Amino acid sequence: MHQRSVRRSLALAAAPALALSAALTVPTSAATTQQVDVALEWYDVTADTITAAGAPTQVTNNRTWAIGWVAATRALLRTPSSGRAQDYREAALAGAVHETLVTLVPARKAQLDQSLSTTLARIPDGTAESAGLAAGRKQAQTVLASRAEDGLDPASVNAPFTPPPAGPGIWQPTPPTYSPATQYGNRSAKPFLLTKPAQFRPGPPPAVGSDRYLRDLAEVQATGAFDSTTRTQAQTDTATFWLGSSYVLYTAPLRVALAESARKALVERAKLVALFHVASVDTQIATSDTKYAYQSWRPITAIRATDDPDWTPLHTTPAHPDYPSGHNTYSGAAEQVLTSLVGGRTAKPYTIGSPSAPGVTRTYTGWHQLTTENVDARVWSGIHTRTADTAGVTLGRQVAANALREADRLFR
Template sequence: MNSPKTRAALVASTALLVVSGAAPSAAAAPAPAHGRTSVALAWYDTTADTIATAGSSLPPVTNSRTWAVSWIAAARALQHVPSGVDRRDYQDAALAGAVHRALVELVPTRAPELDAALQQTLDQIPDGPAETLGATAGERQALEVLHDREGDGLDAASVNAPFTVPPAAPGVWQPTPPAFAPAIQNGSRFARPFLLKSASQFRLPAPPAPTSERYQTDLKEVRDFGELNSTVRTARQTDTANFWFDSSLTLWTKPIRVALAATSHQPLLKQAELVALTNATLVDTQIATSDSKYTYPLWRPVTAIGTGVGEIPADPSWTPLHTTPAHPDYPSGHNTYAGATETVLTALAGRRTAPFTLTSATAPGVVRTYTAWHQLTLENMDARVWLGIHTRLADEAGVKLGTDVARYGLNHAQSLFQEH
């Protein structure tokens, strides 16, 4: 039996990731060697549980930051193993020490659960210098990353900085029914990205005019398929819409875990980099999304249909399947998230995966099975239209923006893992 180890007692090769067109297909993870639990999967689950429990009231980008900070620290801690110690023991302790310390600092209310998770990991590692040095290195990297990201503008108050609503005009965003709440996530565009040079680096072009053929076509689609009591939307389309109404952060947590499990044959460093880069890219994607949304504050379908525009007559009684979120239409945030995640997972785990199932809190009883990341992206694009809350042009623009940010992140990942 190992001697008890506590958090207090322990406080004492950069990889360039590029998009590859020949990435291997994801497959089921092999059983861990020597009966030891996969430390990457164990701490992935601990991170997910921590955020699900304590982060429900926070903006998605704030929670994505927690993921990114924790796993960047882990990846940095794994890069260099001192000579004379067991590599696996050192790296397992380093990953656990990094993620544990970052999460304790960012979510202190979960310290007891996090301490117990750390103890469980350390109990699997033989006592000795590899364990002690690894855990200490992990904690040090966590503190350094936290220090580097201090004041980055991704706290909840900064993210939800007030937005002055422009005067009402065709195509201009206005607060939406039923709450007519103030706009949210306006401040994300002023935050400091992890990898992007600026929030506007991949700013989208302006959306088409409300009277253009493209906009009119897309608005008619939302009007017909996204209405609360639509007679043309099928039962499966309704299920898809409800399914993807849930948080993108929540819905993509399992697919990312599936990709992580599929790379279990790779070095632990590569596994940590997958989680770190995915979430750092998602932070940057949400920053870029806010930039385009508030540069072009395009009205939501409920406003456009209620007001009437071009060949579409006003219908003040029109109601979407679900309540419209309080921020502009263009681009769809769910779809920027989808485009970014699909791009990173494709590069690092392959385009296809062993079949996995997914459920959603907003579609009880609905279970979906997927074998490729792109299937999730396609459903996201359709779902936002069938919900009545986004135009298809906003969905397609979102996927493009997320893809652009992710490709840049993949090609500049080296700087993310350099110790500062």
């Protein structure tokens, strides 16, 4: 345990960084004294750590969040009934997330140690602080051990996949790069709360040549083409805004939900973050299971093979099968968790940005519109059929609902 003088000096050194994030502090009086929201503080530490040195695979980063915040929740649920409970809780949350991050993102250890010192400098020395810190670290070590060799490291996630022979409806690598398939290994990974990756696998996509298939393909061909004459500028803007990583795009909305839950118990707020990421991990496992079970070809392959050999989508097609859309399974899961745990609407409008649309922001008052825009966006990008999108939303909601039902198994 650091001595008070050491921790105070480290806190002062970190003060400029804290001052840059006004969302982390709220005035407690007319004086300059400020109280830091430890949940938001360590939310931002987690997000910054993964942004700076996270894994190249999205699901691996969601896994890091899930482990750290499940461990924090478990430690908070075991808060002693006597003593300085709040001191214990704050130290426990910081200890759990810090231990997880220094283990999984060791390149950021110096920054993480400084963040921990900053948090501990605010907590009075004593048994509550030391016990909370130890409890958080212990729970992190326990959860890390339980997830060892779970198949969610980048190499396992992108295990090699050999496409079957080309044929109608069968996925093949897509132009312009014809890159090898990605995310195949997800379907063999260990879920957090699914009984098996195929637990909620939807039925197959529409048969090639069926009415629904033809309607889907005609819509993508018309509105998703690079040189579309029917897609509006507003639709192009929506497609571009939602083009990037779902993990990145949903980090801000989840933070909004965490901030709006400030009056809830710290354990409930930690549980919100934990379950969001547990659901997202399980959803990505279920998504890859379904994608590679059906191996459905992408619109660019279908359109070039049957109608227009030069057709090109607005955005480059990702290197995995069409059905279901991974962006939309993620959106469905996110909406399910946020609506269930914090309600469908926010107390006030919130604004988010997108790395794929620099300088552009969008404002929302809830979570459902994010899902609706994701469904449309993937069609207007020319990279998914609408059926793949709507099936993805349903799958994500089902997997997330399962995570919420089974959550107690995580926190025992």
